[in-house]
Amino acid sequence: GNSVTQMEGPVTLSEEAFLTINCTYTATGYPSLFWYVQYPGEGLQLLLKATKADDKGSNKGFEATYRKETTSFHLEKGSVQVSDSAVYFCALSSYYGNNRLAFGKGNQVVVIP
């Protein structure tokens, strides 16, 4: 079935550092890929998305490129701020998965001033 794998463990980094969170997927067909962000005490919010191979999703300085050859959708930001501290979830949705939204386990990101 469709699944998403995120790198293990929290990510702690200093303000203005470069952030990368890895995400790989397994899916039948051509899924749409998403990154969601969850701030403390809140629900998940869509951060960015890409619907076909080589598409780049971007928002608030974050970017991720849909790489079909490596089945990856890594999230990057060039210079993080304290306000970026949150949990980040990679997700996919596929017609062949009946459009169910499958999430990775999430990565806690802590940005230190």
Next chain:
Amino acid sequence: DARVTQTPRHKVTEMGQEVTMRCQPILGHNTVFWYRQTMMQGLELLAYFRNRAPLDDSGMPKDRFSAEMPDATLATLKIQPSEPRDSAVYFCASGTGTGGNTEAFFGQGTRLTVV
């Protein structure tokens, strides 16, 4: 500003009691998801609906959980009887699922504590 509304935001109940969580999806959305979030398991899909019909509830313990959509403006998740292991944050999300491009909008969740 359209948003998914969940009630209650917090619920503390005793083991064995019935718990009902409610969700009002965004008007016009035809897909509704119920997720459970815990530290140990992360986000688990419990059930989801398309045009009010249940498509998949394989993630839900059938003996105690039930999910329904009595109409297009209301989704409910019921636990009877509740157990301490059901303590979690329950999220409802709605979206427009077409062609595999289901973008979901989440509510703020119901934090359930069963003592």
